[in-house]
Amino acid sequence: MKFTMNRSFLQNKLATILTAIDSKVINPIFSGVKIVAKATSLFLTASNGNISIELEIPSADKDAELIIQEEGGLVLPARFFNSIVNKLPQQEVVVEQMSNQQVAISSGSALFHLNSHSANDYPQLPKVSQESILEIPVHLLEELISETTFAASKQETRPILTGVHFVLKDGIFKAVATDSHRLSQRILPMDTKDTEFDIVLPAKSLTELSKTFRNKDEFITISMTDNQALFKTERISFYTRLLEGNYPDTDRLIPKEFITSAVFDSHYLNAAIARASLLAEKATSNIVKMQITAQRIVLSSQSPEIGYVEEELECRDVTGEDLTISFNPMYVQQALQAFKGEEVKIQFISPVRPFTITPLNEKPLIELITPVRTN
Amino acid sequence: MKFTMNRSFLQNKLATILTAIDSKVINPIFSGVKIVAKATSLFLTASNGNISIELEIPSADKDAELIIQEEGGLVLPARFFNSIVNKLPQQEVVVEQMSNQQVAISSGSALFHLNSHSANDYPQLPKVSQESILEIPVHLLEELISETTFAASKQETRPILTGVHFVLKDGIFKAVATDSHRLSQRILPMDTKDTEFDIVLPAKSLTELSKTFRNKDEFITISMTDNQALFKTERISFYTRLLEGNYPDTDRLIPKEFITSAVFDSHYLNAAIARASLLAEKATSNIVKMQITAQRIVLSSQSPEIGYVEEELECRDVTGEDLTISFNPMYVQQALQAFKGEEVKIQFISPVRPFTITPLNEKPLIELITPVRTN
Numbered sequence: 001m002k003f004t005m006n007r008s009f010l011q012n013k014l015a016t017i018l019t020a021i022d023s024k025v026i027n028p029i030f031s032g033v034k035i036v037a038k039a040t041s042l043f044l045t046a047s048n049g050n051i052s053i054e055l056e057i058p059s060a061d062k063d064a065e066l067i068i069q070e071e072g073g074l075v076l077p078a079r080f081f082n083s084i085v086n087k088l089p090q091q092e093v094v095v096e097q098m099s100n101q102q103v104a105i106s107s108g109s110a111l112f113h114l115n116s117h118s119a120n121d122y123p124q125l126p127k128v129s130q131e132s133i134l135e136i137p138v139h140l141l142e143e144l145i146s147e148t149t150f151a152a153s154k155q156e157t158r159p160i161l162t163g164v165h166f167v168l169k170d171g172i173f174k175a176v177a178t179d180s181h182r183l184s185q186r187i188l189p190m191d192t193k194d195t196e197f198d199i200v201l202p203a204k205s206l207t208e209l210s211k212t213f214r215n216k217d218e219f220i221t222i223s224m225t226d227n228q229a230l231f232k233t234e235r236i237s238f239y240t241r242l243l244e245g246n247y248p249d250t251d252r253l254i255p256k257e258f259i260t261s262a263v264f265d266s267h268y269l270n271a272a273i274a275r276a277s278l279l280a281e282k283a284t285s286n287i288v289k290m291q292i293t294a295q296r297i298v299l300s301s302q303s304p305e306i307g308y309v310e311e312e313l314e315c316r317d318v319t320g321e322d323l324t325i326s327f328n329p330m331y332v333q334q335a336l337q338a339f340k341g342e343e344v345k346i347q348f349i350s351p352v353r354p355f356t357i358t359p360l361n362e363k364p365l366i367e368l369i370t371p372v373r374t375n
Numbered sequence: 376m377k378f379t380m381n382r383s384f385l386q387n388k389l390a391t392i393l394t395a396i397d398s399k400v401i402n403p404i405f406s407g408v409k410i411v412a413k414a415t416s417l418f419l420t421a422s423n424g425n426i427s428i429e430l431e432i433p434s435a436d437k438d439a440e441l442i443i444q445e446e447g448g449l450v451l452p453a454r455f456f457n458s459i460v461n462k463l464p465q466q467e468v469v470v471e472q473m474s475n476q477q478v479a480i481s482s483g484s485a486l487f488h489l490n491s492h493s494a495n496d497y498p499q500l501p502k503v504s505q506e507s508i509l510e511i512p513v514h515l516l517e518e519l520i521s522e523t524t525f526a527a528s529k530q531e532t533r534p535i536l537t538g539v540h541f542v543l544k545d546g547i548f549k550a551v552a553t554d555s556h557r558l559s560q561r562i563l564p565m566d567t568k569d570t571e572f573d574i575v576l577p578a579k580s581l582t583e584l585s586k587t588f589r590n591k592d593e594f595i596t597i598s599m600t601d602n603q604a605l606f607k608t609e610r611i612s613f614y615t616r617l618l619e620g621n622y623p624d625t626d627r628l629i630p631k632e633f634i635t636s637a638v639f640d641s642h643y644l645n646a647a648i649a650r651a652s653l654l655a656e657k658a659t660s661n662i663v664k665m666q667i668t669a670q671r672i673v674l675s676s677q678s679p680e681i682g683y684v685e686e687e688l689e690c691r692d693v694t695g696e697d698l699t700i701s702f703n704p705m706y707v708q709q710a711l712q713a714f715k716g717e718e719v720k721i722q723f724i725s726p727v728r729p730f731t732i733t734p735l736n737e738k739p740l741i742e743l744i745t746p747v748r749t750n
Contacts, residue, residue, distance in 0.1 A: 080653065080681055087650045089686075102682065109689075110650050114682040275462045275485050278455065306455055307477065307489040311464075314484075 001037045001072025002096040005057075006065040007088050007107060013044060014082045016236070017055050019208050021078050022048040027123075033081060034122040035095070036073035042066060045122070046078060051205050052125055052239040053212055065092075072097055073119030081105075084112050126239055128223050128230035133195045134168060138233070139216040140188065144175050145206045147186045147338045147365055152203035153179035163200035163243040165250070168192075176250050177203065178368075182331045183250060183354075184338065187364035199224060200247050205240035212238050254368060255356065258347035260292055260320035263360065264313070266339040272299055272311055273336075277329035279303045287372050288329040292348075293322045301329075317345075325351045326372045332357075335367035376412045376447025377471040380432075381440035382463050382482060388419060389457045391611070392430050394583050396453050397423040402498075408456060409497045410470070411448035417441060420497070421453060426580050427500055427614040428587055440467075447472055448494030456480075459487050501614055503598055503605035508570045509543060513608070514591040515563065519550050520581045522561045522713045522740055527578035528554035538575035538618040540625070543567075551625050552578065553743075557706045558625060558729075559713065562739035574599060575622050580615035587613050629743060630731065633722035635667055635695035638735065639688070641714040647674055647686055648711075652704035654678045662747050663704040667723075668697045676704075692720075700726045701747045707732075710742035 017033065025031050025048060034045040042057040042064075059066040074097055085093065088107035096104045098113070105112040145164075153161035164177045171193045176185040209231055213220060218233045224242070231238040273288060276299040280286045288301045297315050302308035325348060335357050336344070343360040357367040392408065400406050400423060409420040417432040417439075434441040449472055460468065463482035471479045473488070480487040520539075528536035539552045546568045551560040584606055588595060593608045599617070606613040648663060651674045655661045663676045672690050677683035700723060710732050711719070718735040732742040 077681060083653050084650070087646065087653065089646065089650070110647070110684070110686040112654070112682060112684045115680065271462065271464065272485070275459070275464070275487075278458050278462065279487070305490065306452060307487060309485070309487045311485040 001035070001074060002068075002070040002094070003037050003042060004065075004067045004069065004092060004094045005042070006063065007085060007091050007093045009057075009064045009066075010093060011082075011085050013055055013057060014078075014085060016212060016214070017044050017046040017053045018078060018082055019211050020046040020048055020051050020053040025049070029075065029117065029121055029123065031078060032075035032117060032122070033078040034073065034075050034119055036119060037068050037071050039068065039071060042068065045125070047123070047125075047239075050202065050241050051208055052237075054125060054237040054239075056235045058235075070097075074103060075117035075119060075122050076103060076114055080114060084114075125237070126225070126228040126230075128225050128228050128239065131223060133197065133224070134173070134190070134192065134222045135219050136173075136188070136190075136222070137216075138213045138218050138220050141220055141231075142210050142213075142216070144186050144188065145210050148175045148177040148184045149203040149206050150177075150334045150337075151179060151182050151184035151367075152177040155179070160200060160243055160245040160247055162204075163202050163247070164206055165247040166197065166199050166201060168195060168197045176247075178248075178250055178253070181328070181370050182335065183253060183366075183368040184335065185250065185254070185366050185368075197224060199229060200243040200245070201229060201240060202243055209238055209240070212236060253354070254366060255347075255349055255354065258320070258349055258356075260323045261345055261347040262292065262297060262315045262318040263343055263345050264315045265341070266336045266344045267341040268314060269344070270333055270336040272313055273329045273333055275311060276301045276309055277333075279306050279309050280329065286328055286330065287326045287374065288332075289324065289326045289374075291324045292318065294318065320348075323348050323351060325355065326374045327355075327369060328372060331369045335369060338365065338367065376410070376449060377443075377445040377469070378412050378417060379440075379442045379444065379467060379469045380417070381438065382460060382466050382468045384432075384439045384441075385468060386457075386460050388430055388432060389453075389460060391587060391589070392419050392421040392428045393453060393457055394586050395421040395423055395426050395428040400424070404450065404492065404496055404498065406453060407450035407492060407497070408453040409448065409450050409494055411494060412443050412446050414443065414446065417443065420500070422498070422500075422614075425577065425616050426583055427612075429500060429612040429614075431610045433610075445472075449478060450492035450494060450497050451478060451489055455489060459489075500612070501600070501603040501605075503600050503603050503614065506598060508572065508599070509548070509565070509567065509597045510594050511548075511563070511565075511597070512591075513588045513593050513595050516595055516606075517585050517588075517591070519561050519563065520585050523550045523552040523559045524578040524581050525552075525709045525713075526554060526557050526559035526742075527552040530554070535575060535618055535620040535622055537579075538577050538622070539581055540622040541572065541574050541576060543570060543572045551622075553623075553625055553628075556703070556745050557710065558628060558741075558743040559710065560625065560629070560741050560743075572599060574604060575618040575620070576604060576615060577618055584613055584615070587611060628729070629741060630722075630724055630729065633695070633724055633731075635693075635698045636720055636722040637667065637672060637690045637693040638718055638720050639690045640716070641711045641719045642716040643689060644719070645708055645711040647688055648704045648708055650674075650686060651676045651684055652708075654681050654684050655704065661703055661705065662701045662749065663707075664699065664701045664749075666699045667693065669693065695723075698723050698726060700730065701749045702730075702744060703747060706744045710744060713740065713742065 036043040045054045090108035093107045167174045173188040276288045297313045300310040348355045411418040420429045465483035468482045548563040651663045672688040675685040723730045
C-alpha cells in the first residue's frame with residue numbers, strides 16, 4: 001500500500017472518524033484506524049465496538065490531492081497516526097507500507113516509521129440491509145438529536161432509558177427520551193406511509209452521530225437490522241448497535257388538560273432560572289420554587305447557609321388557578337435550551353403532576369418535567 | 376454600607392481579585408471577598424493566605440458608575456458573589472447591607488440576600504514598607520516572569536527551588552529559576568545603583584501576579600519586608616509571602632566555553648522536537664536524540680512498541696566537534712517558547728554536560744538544560 005495526499009485534508013477526515021474511538025477500548029484492535037487503498041478511493045474505518053464509522057475519500061476529490069500508488073490495507077495506531085499527521089511539516093504526506101510490518105509516513109524531512117497491524121485483524125463492519133427505509137436531511141436529524149438525547153438517562157439501572165426511542169409509523173417519525181424524571185419528544189411528519197420501524201438507539205451514539213456529519217445540506221439514509229442501525233451519506237457510513245428491550249409506553253405520560261399556564265421568552269426564563277439556582281448549588285437538594293398568581297409569577301430559592309434569591313418574572317397570558325410548584329432547575333434549563341430563544345408555553349396540572357413546555361410556534365416538540373414534592 | 380455600580384465593571388474587577396482565591400482554603404474567611412466602601416472609593420480584597428490582592432475603585436472613575444451611598448465594610452462569599460454578579464439581568468447593581476448580617480444585591484427585578492461576615496473578621500494585609508525600592512514597567516516584569524517561572528521546581532522536596540530568585544545588585548536585576556534539571560536566567564540592567572535585594576518569590580505567586588496586572592503600560596513598584604513582597608500600581612496592591620532559605624549559587628552552573636554550536640529558528644526547532652517526541656510519549660523515558668555532524672543535524676526518537684522517527688534539521692552556522700546528545704524534549708520545548716520565534720544559538724560541551732540556549736539578539740536570557748545520559 002502506498003498513497004500520497006494533502007495533510008490538512010487527511011487531518012480533517014481523521015478528526016471525523018476519531019469520534020468513534022474510545023480511550024477505554026476493550027479490544028486493543030479498536031485503538032487502531034483501518035486504512036484501505038483501492039484503485040480509486042481511500043477508506044478509513046474506526047470503531048469502539050458500539051459505533052463504527054467508515055469514510056470514503058475518492059481520488060476524484062480535488063481537495064484530497066490523493067494519489068493511490070499501490071493498493072493495500074493495514075491498521076495504524078489511531079491516536080499516534082492522528083498526532084503525527086497534525087504535526088507534519090509540509091502539506092504533502094506520503095504513507096507507504098514497508099516489508100517489515102512497518103509503515104513509513106513522510107512529509108518534508110520528517111520521517112516516521114510506525115508498527116502496524118494487518119487489515120485482516122480488523123473486525124468486519126456489520127452487515128446492514130442497504131435497502132433505504134428512511135431518508136432525512138442531516139440538519140433535521142441533528143435538530144431532533146439535540147432536542148431529545150439530553151433527556152435520556154445517564155444511569156445504567158434501567159439500560160433501555162439510556163436510549164432514544166425512534167418510531168416510524170403511519171407517516172409519523174417520533175423521537176422520545178426519558179429518564180423517568182423528565183421526557184422530551186419531537187415529532188416529524190414524513191412522506192413515506194409504507195415503512196415502519198421501532199428501535200432504541202443509545203443516546204451516546206446519537207451524540208457521536210451529530211458530530212460525524214458535517215455537511216448539513218446532505219441527506220442521510222437510515223437503515224437497520226435487528227441489532228444495528230446504519231446512517232449513511234454518500235461518503236460516510238455510521239454504524240451503531242441498538243439497545244435491546246421494550247421502551248416504555250410514553251404516550252400515556254403526556255397530559256392533555258391543564259389548569260394553569262403562562263407564556264415566556266425561553267432565553268429570558270432560562271437566565272432567570274440560572275440566577276435562582278445559583279444559591280441552590282450547594283444546598284442538599286437543588287430546588288427552585290415558582291409561585292404563580294394572576295398578578296405575578298415569582299421564582300425563588302434558598303439555602304440557609306448562603307442566603308436566598310427571588311425574582312419577579314416577565315411573562316404573558318397567565319391563565320388559570322394560582323399554583324406554587326418546585327422543580328430541579330437543571331431539568332428545566334436543559335429543556336428550555338431546545339427552544340433556542342423562542343417563546344414557550346408552560347402548562348401545569350397541580351404541584352405534584354408533571355408540567356409541560358411547548359413552543360408557541362407550530363413545531364411538534366414537547367418537554368415534560370416532574371416537579372419536586374416539598375412540604 | 377450601600378453602593379450602586381456598573382455590573383460589567385464590577386464583574387471585571389472581581390475576576391481580577393479572584394485570582395487570589397483558592398478552592399482549597401485552609402481558613403474559611405479566605406473564601407470571602409472583603410468589600411469596603413469609603414467616601415470616594417470602593418476597596419475589594421481577596422487572599423489565600425499566601426498572596427493577597429487589594430483593588431481600589433475610585434468613584435471618580437467614570438466607567439465604574441460608582442455611587443457610594445453609605446460607608447461600611449463586610450465580607451461576602453467570593454464565588455457566590457462573583458457568580459451572582461456574572462448573571463444579574465441589568466447593568467445597574469445595588470449592594471446594601473441589611474440589619475440582620477445579610478447583604479441585599481439587586482439588579483432589575485432580581486434580588487439576592489447573601490449571608491455576610493464582618494469586615495473585622497478579615498485578616499489585615501501585611502505591613503510592607505512603602506518606600507519604593509524598584510520600579511519597572513508591567514510588561515517587562517511579565518516578560519521576566521514568563522521567561523523564568525516555568526523552570527522552577529514543581530516538587531516540594533527542595534522547597535526553595537519552587538521559587539524564582541530575584542536579585543538586585545550593582546544596577547543589575549537578575550531573575551533565575553532552576554529545578555536542578557534545567558535553569559532559566561534573565562537579566563535586566565537597571566538605572567538604580569544604590570538599592571539591593573535578594574529574595575525568593577514562589578513561582579506560583581509570580582504566575583498569579585502576571586494575571587493580575589492587565590494594564591501593560593503602567594509602572595509597578597516592588598517593595599518588601601523580611602517575609603513579604605508588595606507589587607503595587609496606582610490601584611492594585613499584590614502581596615506575596617517570600618520563600619525562606621538560601622537560594623543555591625547558580626552563577627557557577629553556567630558554562631562559559633563550548634565545543635559545538637548551531638543556530639536554529641526557535642519556532643521551527645520547537646515544532647521539530649514536538650514531532651520527534653510524539654513517539655516518546657508512551658516510552659518509559661521520554662528522550663529525543665540529536666546527532667550533530669559537520670554535514671547535518673538529525674533529531675530522532677524511538678519506542679520499540681510504536682515505531683521510530685527521524686528528521687534532518689534546518690540550521691546554520693554549525694561549528695565544532697561532532698556530538699550525539701539525548702534530552703527530555705519537554706525541557707527544551709519549554710525553554711524555546713521563551714524565545715518567541717527568534718533565532719537561537721545552542722551550545723554544547725559534551726554529551727553529559729548541560730547545554731545552553733541563548734538568543735542571537737542582545738537580550739540577556741540564558742536557558743540551561745541537563746542532557747539525559749544514555750548507553
